[in-house]
Amino acid sequence: MSTLSVFLDVPAAQKLEGSLLKAYKLDNCSKKMFLAYKVCMTQEGQPWVSFVVHKIRRQIAQDPSLNYEYLPVMGMKSFIQASLGLLFGKHSQVIVENRAGGVHTVGDSGAFQLGAQFLKTWRGDSQIVYVISSQVEQHGLIFQDMGFIVFEFSFWDSEQLCMDPNILFNLVKGAPDGCIFVIGNIDYCKLTQSQWTKLMATMKKKRIFPFFDIPYQGLSTGDLEEDTRFLQYFVSEGFEFFCSQSLSKSFGIYDEGVGILAVVALNNQLLLCVLSQLMNFALALWLNPPTSGARIITSILCNPALYETWKLSLKEVAENIMLIKEKFKEKLRLLGTPGSWDHITNQNGTHGYLGLNFQQVEYLVKKKHIYVPRNGRINFTCINASNIDYITQSINEAIIFTNGSGG
Amino acid sequence: MSTLSVFLDVPAAQKLEGSLLKAYKLDNCSKKMFLAYKVCMTQEGQPWVSFVVHKIRRQIAQDPSLNYEYLPVMGMKSFIQASLGLLFGKHSQVIVENRAGGVHTVGDSGAFQLGAQFLKTWRGDSQIVYVISSQVEQHGLIFQDMGFIVFEFSFWDSEQLCMDPNILFNLVKGAPDGCIFVIGNIDYCKLTQSQWTKLMATMKKKRIFPFFDIPYQGLSTGDLEEDTRFLQYFVSEGFEFFCSQSLSKSFGIYDEGVGILAVVALNNQLLLCVLSQLMNFALALWLNPPTSGARIITSILCNPALYETWKLSLKEVAENIMLIKEKFKEKLRLLGTPGSWDHITNQNGTHGYLGLNFQQVEYLVKKKHIYVPRNGRINFTCINASNIDYITQSINEAIIFTNGSGG
Structure with a gap:
């Protein structure tokens, strides 16, 4: 030997x-x-587990009509549609105009892994990322491993004991052109609409790319729409962006590894190009995303009573x-x-x-x-x-x- | 806009x-x-779905004692143990000597992604991989994306209408020192023990690293042990290797994305180092692997009657x-x-x-x-x-x- x-x-x-x-x-x-x-x-x-989940889990297990074949690389279409509807509102501008899409991922880490691979390949000139300190261990690490320069930020003012939007404004002002800003999670985003407008103006001027992180929609204010309202502002201002949405925490199915990487582009043609590239990365990462969690979530989102x-x-x-x-x-x-x-x-x-x-x-x-x-x-x-x-x-x-x- | x-x-x-x-x-x-x-x-x-799966799925859905918390990065321990037992035999040398371990992955693509990232980082001098032609689209792509040089091979002799081990022997003889050989799937591996011995001798001389692919244990010959017997030969000869094992096909739970990357090292200390590095990669890839499929498989493997x-x-x-x-x-x-x-x-x-x-x-x-x-x-x-x-x-x-x- x-x-x-x-x-x-x-x-x-x-x-x-x-x-x-x-x-x-x-x-x-x-x-x-x-x-x-x-x-x-x-x-x-x-x-915590939303009590409606237990019921659905039993129903799914007893449904003889279900097919357990591999999902396509993009994932479960109905799940992606339902997730986007939740994120932007079913009748929102980006959905009606067919310029919001998504790829079904393995949780939010999968969504950031996928998004970061895309940005590394297709935005090679801007490899600087700002990540909020509470997410730096998880998402910051992904960017760092890929060779991005990662800056950590927080806009909690420990003297005044409150979030200070001015810290954020100054940070964005000082950030290099074309960098990436990971904005989340929702608890932090208690800016007023006019504060968002101010922030977006600087971001647009500096061509800063927003990568949103929605890790528990509905658990912040208890109101699903309120929790993602700020996304509408970015949509209205004509931003293109990525958004990781993980619904594991909002349903209490933590161990299912369920998420999407949502993409908003200026038009459908651009969107399809981006999605096709993302699928190429997903193909090598996991080929087919896991279904169980997506099936539970979709069953609930698509049934008005549930x-x-x-x-x-x-x-x-x-x-x-x-x-x-x-x-x-x-x-x-x-x-x-x-x-x-x-x-x-x-x-x-x-x-x-x-x-x-x-x-x-x-x-x-x-x-x-x-x-x-x-x-x-x-x-x-x-x-x-x-x-x-x-x-x-x-x-x-x-x-x-x-x-x-x-x- | x-x-x-x-x-x-x-x-x-x-x-x-x-x-x-x-x-x-x-x-x-x-x-x-x-x-x-x-x-x-x-x-x-x-x-096809193994009929025992339906029953277990219902039992799991009705079990109020289950905890749906995130799994650790390494995955579900009981699942990894059960999978290794299936792969090598519960009382096999490598398990008794604590030098076989594994990381729970998102299917076999996840296992190859993880393994390739490790080999890219830690075996930087040998970036040549041989992949069997039936797996080149799936696994070959992963290595290629990472910058490996990928060679495709087949040892099907289309004149004689049989597998010809000599094609394989000559290929290994001509391969560069220290390269990686993806060996699978099982259907191909109908070499006799003495043919394996001959192959292993050349592989050892040339320090070729075997990366096995076990995509459907039990579905080849119908005998679980028979399907992985050749792994024992490599263990006995003191080889260190990676092995992707995906049990999705063997249970008929295709859409659960369930697999492990098994590692065999010369001793426990080396194994722990390798596993710790693999976990670092898994952390950035998906953080927590999905549980549903692993739970179904473990429930069946750990119950003698099932x-x-x-x-x-x-x-x-x-x-x-x-x-x-x-x-x-x-x-x-x-x-x-x-x-x-x-x-x-x-x-x-x-x-x-x-x-x-x-x-x-x-x-x-x-x-x-x-x-x-x-x-x-x-x-x-x-x-x-x-x-x-x-x-x-x-x-x-x-x-x-x-x-x-x-x-």
Whole structure:
């Protein structure tokens, strides 16, 4: 037997699992809790699933008429149509004019992988990408691996405890012509229409290419249309763009790897060229996208009664999130915790900034076994009736003991 | 609105769909038939599904205890273990010694994409790949896109109407040191143990890296172990290799995109390094592989009773294929078709060479609307009671009218 391995020079790769989750898992304390899960959690601490999904899953499993053949490279047509309808509205300009299309992908990572390969090949002159900091680990990495220069940004003002559009305006002003801006996720996009108009004017002047990221439509404000309204502005202004839409989180089918890369072009002819190139990349990446998740989503989106039930379940989640945030704020108020906590309820969606500084976050992790990312951005659905007292008391302690305010 | 499109320079990509399928779809003749489908078909002309799958699908849909959270990057551990067990045998040397591992991928294209990315990065000095001609469109393309030089090979001897190992021996002898050989699919690998030994000796001398392709274990001979026995030879000889295993076809869950990239290394430490690098690539490709198909397969493989039922269904398929081939040969004999047709029954698996020359194939396509690839390699499960007479009569006609023998 040869003793010289082919793999002799292959080093162990850096651990992929976030160091926070790793530290949490190694912690033996019974009180430990992790507040940075990606997905929406129920009050029982389980990943949320829209109840209409269970029913559909059973129906699909019992349907003898279904064909389990390979999908075409582009994916499931009805799923793509339904997804685009959700993203832009069924009667929107781009759909009526046949200039919005999509490729069915393996989740949002697949959509970014596909989009990045296209941009690498067909926009070779502009290899600079701006990615919002909360997405840099996931999407930034994809661009970086392909040789793009990736800049990370955030427009959370940790002094004023709010999103500051001016940070974004200045960033866009200073960005090089023709670069790519990954804009998402929706929680951040609480600009007013006139602020968007201002942003778009600069983007257009600098030929900045928008790559939107819609990871949980409907879970931000609880209103599907409201969550993607800003896309309409870009459509109206004649922008061409990519948009990754993953509906896994909005239905609670996290492990199905379901998404689309939506494309908006100036006309149908351009769109078809772009889609044909994207399919060439998809062919080598996975050939046929997986069907199960797309089948569940399509069954729900194409049935008016199920669609309404699903919408209701999203609204409930958004209301529950707001309720948790209200309770959370009230508990801190009752404890007399220094600082204003309005920023908690001013943020939409599952994830939001606690507005704690690094010392305070460190206190929570090290002394209280509450695992919070360095920037203090947590998943509020990880907070429930059984842990809210411990969490708020610990935050109160962290602020008093580190002798700072909430800012 | 700006009238200059960002996508102005993007041309339409070449059509991906094979030209044969395209021509078939455009044909208006009612008698038309397509004999080159990738998947195993039933006698009713539907994609085959192992009957045990339906039952499991219903059970899974009704199981309230299942968690639909994201899988880790590596995928579903139990699925990987079960797949490796199937590939090498649960008690095989490489599994006992902890030097076989795998990454859960999106089908076999995903496995080849992942493996090729690894080889591109970590074996930069050898960028030459040999791919068997039946797989060159699918896997060859992946290597080619990444900058590898791809050579196509076949060891079907169209004069003698059989596989000729000497073609393979000479090819390996002439191949450059350190190149990559994609060996599959199983139907081709009907070498005897001593022929494998001879092949391995040359491969080892030339440090050729084997990348196996197991696209339908159990559907070739009807015997799961028999179909992958040659992997044991490579293991025993101390080879390190990659192996793509896709079980979609063996269960009839084509649209689930389920596969693994199996890795065999000289020891556990090397294996872990390779797997960690593969995970880095998977992270950017799809982050989390889809679960549905893996869950179905694992449920069946890990339940002894279901496993036996599944094995039985594979055996049935293999027997049916042989029955079709026998009938096919008999019909040609009764028609007095010139030539020997033993090569039909001498080939294993769903796909096999008809042994027709190009003129004869063209006659079938153009005059008889029977769509057969240029090399005459068809899917025998596309032949059934309702079309066998038309097909055999047409072949008889093709041979007589083109005035040649079957060779």
